[in-house]
Amino acid sequence: MLESMEPSFKIRVAGCTWCYQIWSVLKTYFASQTKARVKQIKIQLRNVCKTGPMSHYLLQIKQLTETLAAIGSPVSLEEHIDFIFDGLPEEYDPLETSCLTRSEPYTVPEIEALLLHQEERLERRKQKESETIQANLAQNPIMQKRGGSNSTRGRGFGRGQNRGRGRFVKQGYNNGGRGPKIQCQLCDKNGHSAFHCWRRFDENLSDPATQQNTTNLNTTESQQEAMLASSLHAQADDMWYPDSGASDHFTNDISNLSTKQEYQGYSKMHTAQSNVTFSLPNIKYVPNISKNLLSISKFTNDNKVFVKIYPTECIVKSQETKMVLLKGHLKDGLYVFDNLRPIHTHTDIVQPLGVVTALYNIVSCNDVSLWHSRLAHCSFKALKRVMVSCNIVVAENKMPFVCSSCCIGKSHKLPFSISKIVYNDPLEMIYSDIWGPSPTPSRDGFRYYIIFVDAFSKFTWLYFLQNKSEALNCFIQFKDMVELQLNKKIKTLQTDEGKEYTVFSKFLKQNGIQHRLIVVHTLMNKMAQLRENIST
Structure with missing residues (x-):
């Protein structure tokens, strides 16, 4: 044992004399190492937090739990789920509460699927909120140059604060200097305008700056509504448009992707409207495009299909069967597939992020x-x-x-016609069959038995056999015994075509016994023997 050990272990067992002492020392050493490793991994499980995609986080938890199971300290289902929820941010608290209050506990794969779905919903919601904020961004002239320490209203106090009254840009004193003088058009006095003149006779007179600001505000609000309507219209179009010039599949809806990964390359996509620098291995997420583009070249190569273009429709057929798999129609001068919907798949084992993939299925099928x-x-x-x-x-x-x-x-088997043959005497017809081999031999070593059934009386004789080759000897014994007891001769013997009965032919011919064989694949003629076998 010492010769087979490494030098580091020889030092630990240097004081041992017997083999059991060496085994005891090694057992104690490795047990302590295992306990320390288990404690270290559990600390890592408690410290794991979600800092990236959910799939990476779940993969970390699964790797650590599998490591614990490999060293002989598996975690329970409740502990595994607790470790998963402990490292999640607050936005997943409602899901944790609903899972904990359920009477029947979830399994780990079900929890992982729910978390992946929740992450997708949160990302989609954040995307919609950011798009709404961007659509509503616009300058409001009223909020500029009005009130506060940054507005320049009337006379100032110096020091660059521009405080006081008035509605004109840098009208007061600035940095200790004096601003330009304004002459009223009604009273010809300096220091105020006609709008603020106390002799003003028209109360409906409006400030030109206010009119300009109101006009700009109305224009800005109209632009915001138009931008928001355009954004909503672009989001609502979830159909796919085949494009023969597209090098890849492109989508503006990130929910069409089952897994996401940021692209780090420098390729460009060229469309008729704009150029966008964005690329992914399979489906490329481009938020600025207005249509989902389906690359015909990749679509036909990946799915082994071909596309036929007609004036009002396009048809996708299988290359092997020539069967129509998908139909598209003409819409606003473009061919469109409006019956494609994404199907996301989640496996029990969370895989690391890799190629972005998405499955599509035809949801409209009227094939009965x-x-x-x-x-x-x-x-x-x-x-x-x-x-x-x-x-x-x-x-x-x-x-x-x-x-x-x-x-x-x-379909079912038609019944046989009722037999009109009537047996009037014993031994006119003898049925015979062999059963075996038995998986467990008897005490005397028997593994088979052979039965002989009289068609007239349904009386049955049974003989035990050690081998099938003993069937002929048993029949000879049976023939001698039954013919002597009943004082009658056996006229017909009915058996199947088994090899154990082929050796009967010579003996039966010598004794004038007719050998009748059962027709192949017809069990009705063998029901008597089968019933006897089942009863025994």
């Missing part, structure tokens, strides 16, 4: 046979009720139809 297969070949009455409840339009002449799978599944 396909829905019939998806719903486990249900009845046409139930199928029609489901189609109506799901608002799926189907032509009346397409249902019902003949389903080959349903016909095969509902």
